[in-house]
C-alpha cells in the first residue's frame with residue numbers, strides 16, 4: 001500500500017473512531033440521564049398508599065439509583081399482627097432493590113400497602129417503579145424431616161402457652177405457625193384473664209368471696225349449661241395457678257382490668273399492660289430462651305399416625321412450598337376456631353357476619369376429625385350485634401359506637417318495619433337476641449345529629465375508623481344493593497333509601513318522643529330516654545349480628561388429650577384453646593375466651609411434655 005492510500009485509510013479510521021466515540025459518549029450520557037430520571041436522583045423520598053386499616057407512609061433512601069433503605073414512618077395497622085410484615089417487607093425491598101416482593105402471610109394488605117407506598121416514593125423521586133423489577137423466584141428448599149419431643153401447631157394464646165410450658169419442663173419443642181407472626185385472634189383481644197384463686201387476686205383485687213366453685217357456676221350460667229362440665233372444672237380449678245405462673249415465673253405484666261364486667265359474680269378480671277401484643281412479646285422470648293424453635297409461615301396439613309392410630313407427627317408446608325415432615329412424641333393442636341370456614345358453619349348462622357381473622361379456617365379441627373376425633377357444640381358461636389357490613393360477609397364491630405350513641409342521646413334501634421324491639425340501654429345479649437329474632441336478622445340505629453356525632457367520635461376513639469372520611473366512605477357501600485348507612489332530613493327519604501317502612505318508623509319516633517317528654521319509656525324501660533331532635537338531619541346505620549369466636553370444637557379430657565369418637569384419648573394428641581369445644585357452652589363471660597386459650601394451653605402443654613417423657 002502506498003503512503004497516500006495508507007494515510008487516507010488512517011484518516012477514515014480516525015473519523016469512524018471519532019464518530020463512534022461521540023456516539024458512545026452520547027449514548028452513555030443518555031443512559032446516565034435515563035438512569036437518573038427513571039430511578040431518581042439520590043436522596044430520601046416519601047410515598048403514601050393504603051394498607052389494611054388506613055394510609056401508610058414510607059420513606060425511601062436512594063443511593064446511586066439503588067433502594068438503600070425503607071422505613072414505614074406512619075401507619076395505623078393492627079398492633080400484634082403486622083410488625084413482622086413491616087419488618088419483612090421493608091427488608092425484602094432493600095435486599096432485592098424492588099418494590100415487588102412476597103407478602104407476609106396473614107398480613108397481605110399491610111405488605112402490599114408498603115410495596116405500593118414505595119412505588120409512590122420512586123415516582124416522587126422522578127423514577128419509574130417498573131424499572132425496579134421483581135427478583136427471580138428462588139427454587140423451593142429441599143423437603144426436610146425434623147424430630148422433637150413436642151410439636152405445637154398454632155401460635156395464638158393457646159399454642160404459645162402450651163409451647164412455653166412444655167419447653168420450660170425441658171421438652172424439645174417446635175412451634176408451627178402458618179402466619180408470618182405469632183398471635184392469631186389472641187393478638188386482637190384486650191389481654192384480659194380471670195384470676196380466680198391466684199395470689200394476684202387476693203393481693204390486688206382484695207376479693208374474698210371468689211372460689212373455683214363460684215367461677216364454675218358463672219361459666220355454666222352464662223354458657224346456658226350447654227358447657228362440657230369437665231372443661232369448665234379444669235379451667236375453674238387451674239386458672240389461678242396459671243395466673244401465678246404467668247406473673248411470677250414468666251414475668252407477663254398484669255394489672256387489675258380497667259372494668260370489672262358485671263357478668264362475673266366476683267372481682268376477678270385482670271389485664272396485660274400493653275394488651276395481648278405485650279403478652280406475646282414476653283412469651284415468645286421465654287419460649288426461645290427455653291430453647292424452643294418457631295417456624296413461621298409454615299402450615300400444618302396432616303397428622304401422621306401409626307397402625308394403632310397413635311399420632312406420631314405432622315406434615316407441614318413451608319412458605320416456599322417445600323414439605324416438612326415432623327416426628328414427635330406429642331402433638332398439641334392449637335389452631336384456633338373455624339369462623340372463617342363457611343363450610344363448617346351451621347345454617348342457623350344465616351345473616352351473621354364474621355369479624356375474626358381470615359386464617360380461622362379450622363385446620364387443626366379438620367386434621368383431628370380426619371383421624372377419628374370427637375366433636376362438641378359445633379353450632380355455637382359467641383355472637384354480638386351492631387355489626388356494619390363494610391365488606392361482603394365481614395362486619396366491623398361497632399358495638400361501642402352504637403352503645404355510646406344510644407345512651408343519653410337521641411337514638412333508637414328499629415327493625416325493617418320501623419318498630420322498636422329492644423331496650424337500647426339493656427344488655428348486649430338482649431340486643432343480639434332481638435336482632436336475630438327478626439326475620440331478616442337486621443336492626444337499624446336511628447340517630448339525630450347529636451347522637452351521630454357521638455357515634456363518629458366513639459368510632460374514632462376506638463379506631464374503628466381512622467378518620468371521619470373513612471366513615472363517610474360507608475355512605476357509598478352497597479351490600480346486595482342495599483346501603484349500610486344513610487342520612488336525610490326526611491324520615492320518608494331515609495326509609496326509602498334503607499328499605500324501611502316509613503309509616504312504621506314515623507309512628508315509632510312520635511310515640512318514643514312523646515314518652516321522652518314525660519321522661520319515661522314504658523315500652524322497653526330505657527334508662528334516661530332522650531328524644532330524637534326533630535327537624536334536623538337523621539342518620540341510620542345497620543346493626544347486623546356478627547361473630548368471630550366459635551364455641552364448639554374437638555372433645556377433650558381434663559389433660560386436654562383429644563378424645564376419639566369411642567371416648568378414649570387419641571394417643572399423643574393434645575389440644576389448647578378454641579380448637580377444643582365446650583368450655584364456654586352457648587356463650588362466654590367477658591375474658592373467658594382468652595382465659596380458656598391460655599389456661600388450657602398451660603394444662604395441655606404440661607400434659608404433652610409428660611406424655612413425651614419429660615417431667
Ligand SMILES: Cc1cc2nc3c(=O)[nH]c(=O)nc-3n(C[C@H](O)[C@H](O)[C@H](O)COP(=O)(O)OP(=O)(O)OC[C@H]3O[C@@H](n4cnc5c(N)ncnc54)[C@H](O)[C@@H]3O)c2cc1C
Nearest residue numbers: 154156157158178184185186300336363577578591593594
Ligand atoms: C377482635 C377480637 C376480639 C376479641 N376480644 C376478646 C376479649 O375481649 N376477651 C376474650 O376472652 N376473648 C376475646 N376474643 C376471643 C379470643 O381472642 C379467642 O377466643 C382466643 O384468643 C383464641 O385463642 P387460640 O389460641 O385458640 O386461637 P388463636 O389465637 O386464633 O391462634 C390460633 C393460631 O393457629 C394458627 N394456625 C391455624 N391453622 C394452622 C395450621 N394449619 N398450621 C399452623 N398454624 C395454624 C393461626 O394462624 C393462629 O395464629 C376476641 C377475638 C377477636 C378476633
